[in-house]
Amino acid sequence: MTILAPPHRKQSPPPGREGVRRAAPPDPRWARPALWAVLVLAAALYTWNLTSLSGNSFYDAAVYSGTKSWKAFFFGALDAGSFITVDKPPFALWVMGLSARLFGYGTWQLVLPMAAAGVGSVALLHRMVKRDFGPVAATVAALALALTPITVAINRDTNPDPILVLLMLLGAAALLKAVRTGRLLPLVWSAVAIGFAFNTKMMQAYVVLPVFFGVYLWAAQTSLGRRIRNLAVGTLALVVSSAWWMVVVDLIPAAERPYIGGSTDNTVWDLVIGYNGFGRIFGASSSVGAQGNGASFGGSAGLYRMFNDIMGGQISWLIPFAAVALVAGLVLRGRAPRTDAQRAGLLLWGGWFVLHYLTFSLAEGTFHPYYVTAMAPGIAALAGAGGVMLYRAFREGSVRWSWVLPAAVAGSAVWAVVLLERVSGTLYSVAEAVIAVAGALAVTGLLVGRFLKRRRLMGVAALAAVVALLAGPTAYAVSAVGSSPNGTNPTAGPGTGGMGGGPGGGGGQRPSASGMKGAPATSSAPTASPRSAGTRPTGGGMGGDTQVSSEMITYLKKHQDGATWLLAVATDQTAASVILESGEPVISMGGWSGSDDAMTLAKLKTLVKEGKLHYIVVGDSGQGSNAEITAWVKKHGTAVKSSAYGSTSASASTSTSTPTSSGLYRLDPSDVS
Template structure:
């Protein structure tokens, strides 16, 4: 606790970055980094390949330099992932060095997390001293969503590292108007563009405005420096894009996630403005292209009426009837004893009638309900505090907002180039712009995206708390600090109350400790005077006790969530941190999200047993995955390859299976030893040992065999690649050995876009004989049905 008990004169003076640190600072830093490394590395292999979609691409890039460059899903380079490839490159180099295994895939992510904590420490320490840097680093390290994603293989780990480095570079540029640091910041953001496209630009307005108004150089020079930084951004972010756009499409993989094989269309559509507006052609819930045809209904044995011009799918079939309209309005109903009914009108609910109740969600499928809710959950200013997001990121978000205001007030009358105010506006601006976009974006939004906020929250909390602590003799500063701790303690009490059966004692402990610490901070000057009568050492000890109690109260909640996250393996594309989060097979968990698998860890009324979406089958088949309880679709069908799910409820809910479609999205498809042996036989004679609808379905088989497997339709199964004619030509040339039944999340959800995967599935079932191996349906494409 000596970190926070130093007197104001003993702390590194503001603005003196070259001043020596106190003796405790360096050991404390190494302790923080060591503890972070242990937290991020312990039992790392429990998550296996984590998100198999990216792990399959890593496997491909470790076998083919062409796949490495383009970010292909398979080493034969049929289609890419739906992101640029930069986040894959560190993992692919690791696999090339150490072989394909869970550790070689995930260790680079964990090391990026440690590096991010270190960079944040040095950035905050530079202006506010080592105590502030340690607090900032600890807040980041213990944020549950950060613990999750620095142990996972989604692109966010590298994105966050580059973003923190970019803000730090701008901070260095602001110190003396240094051009090289600003250009370096532009280059870092350009590199981040090659990780997750336009998300890298969310903080650009804040960085540009702060530098443009507050840099200690002439206005014309500022404009010139910003222009040079923009040029660096364009070069580092554009070189790969230019090569891909100029490369002949016939000799490169299809750009996954796009509808016309264009990376620019992917960038500004599905991965760009579509995320803001919700109009994401080819995604779950996205509309069809203008004038296009909606996807068919995903009800086995039924008929579907296709919509046009962006309308969704409707139809009748086994399990009930359902229609979904464009723009987030419509109904999705299932009839039966335990039926689920719901309306999606922006503030929709997905409730249930009958003996079992389903979950409440905004506009139908995932996400919390409430005004402004859509397919991806409630939007609005309270979104980040809601049931899905709060436990991931919001533990110290109220504190950061209070301390940001306090920091601006403290520096309000300072000169224009005041470094402390620059820092508050820089990190606080990054926090506010990112939080605003996340709060109101209507498109795809998953809880794990919130990792982008974690370093900004940590920086503001570290800076603000130390700035107020230095002025704690002033009553307003003392009570502002007290308010921050009291609000944080009460908010932690609220968040912990959302999982009432999990550590019930902790929420009361945090609340009491926070309130006691708040009173101690508010009365700090009186307490100091009381103990000072005895000795200065007694006064410092009393202040240290109060500060330590405040830190413990503020960090106990996220720390408990962090430990729980580490103790649970996480797989699939929709991970979430903490108790009730989506872990490994058997459960989806989390209140007010997707309906969880019946045997999972989900809190509240989210289990597959309690209602969900109807079972689905292929045309001419009967749904076997959905049950009277309305579980998620899964399983193969009679009469054709399953429209959604490979295997009867593999790795799925207790009542309704989740196979290659939604189950693959969550946990991947389980590949049995007989299936693996079948695919590996004569594998070298074929370009692709198999083809499967949807990348998550494909990835499991590719990782099992380590041979190329074609992902028909890309991630969602909705990309127009290959067309039926192209697929027929490849089959005739004996390039593909097997077709794997099931998969195609996008088709089963009735999303927009062209539907070649459906045509291919129907063509295969008409011309080839189904064979069940274990729980997987396969078709030998070298042996057509006899006439």
């Protein structure tokens, strides 16, 4: 249907004729100012009150350690002594680490690259949508992405997801260029971008791969044989760019590198297929990388998950409209040539959305709400591109299309009201009223304008529809900016139940430090010490319930006696907070959950004998090697009473002359037989 072709763009020429392509007409005068306005809005949302943000202390500690040691930097080690890595590959840590090395370690130095990645994603999505669907679609898509609540929240944090999204979009941009031109090189660059995304969050980067392969194989402007050959070369580039860090690390002898946190056999390969692979999808039912059910973070697994009380306000606002736009757009392009650029774009963004929706909805392993920020570009692109296609079909198509756009707007507006009815607060009440009024004006104006053939009225009604669709996300986005963030599990809007509640308006309960990565610190960014974190429990396993207080840290630093590591504790979250307060390397013996076999008795004896470790926290609990270590430390170590460091916490140790079975112990080379 000719009514759907962007008036200012022409289809790409066949391969080999790019040089004679006629220049596209200039954009409307409003297009560039509108883009800059969206980018300024995104930058303001992502960087407002930047120095007050705390970030995820689990990753913050790894970045800090990387500024002290290039070895820790390369491996993504939690501690500067490189005893154990975090449970993700290090590319995002490298980005933040370079910023910290350039500008100094602090809050804004770590968050700024993430905010920049978020703004870059908005700009890149605009460019991609504009190429095939025009400036109106591009502006709506960019605005929708910038205002997606969970995207605003995560771009103000130090989790790796903003880098992941930007890299995936770079891969998509190169892929669409490869589709338009049929050339190999853009496809290779697409594979490289996804490879870097893999080195940011491993298997999550591969969610889009099926649609990437499918779109290129179907729509690329070259012969079938050449498409297959190019995909084979691209796959090779993908494997190399994804696996190089993993291969290098696994080839290094275990004694010369950190333990791979989250793995069961101290290899990155096991981390890929287990903890960060099948374990995320199948949870406790998986034979590898079992993690248990993640319902406490994002609700129970199922097709309704994206619409539940926890997730609905984070991502679902535009899902009904995007779904209608995808189906309608594909129908409208049904008779277009195989290489039609608009249909290729719809297939890409539709596949992006659907694959992420199914993956996140059905995943039974650990699931955090902020994961779904990776789905936002697909939804936003469909809202912009599909919305423009629906509007043109409504305005110039047959009578049967006159009901699709009004119905899609009405349905999405009703869903937005349902979401806002779940929460309370003046901001959300105002947004609900705006949606009701703008939605009613949009639907009425569209139908009356169509019946009376008043195009200006239809245009005004379309603007009202945009207001109705984006008012709800805007309210949640503003709330994310104006409140103290949960750096561990960032969400936007008010708490709505479970552990997925955001910081915006009270409500939901935040998970304890033992259930989530990196309990946020309580004071400012580092000066001499990276961050003060008060009193932190060591978690289970070898650490028992002993608390590491600020007084204990002061004592440990005074009596470190040249040891490489200040202390050994049970889990990553405790080690991270102590690293950020003390500025010294701290050993996490059991990784994130306390169940990693990072520390063995033989390794502990070696560290003590070489004078690299003097202090360890152990408790009553533990099994296997943990129990063996605990028994040995209690037999050969010297219990440090709380009176030695002036602690007033009864649970930190004991103030009596009889040491308890849980607490801080000193080990010296003479203790090793």
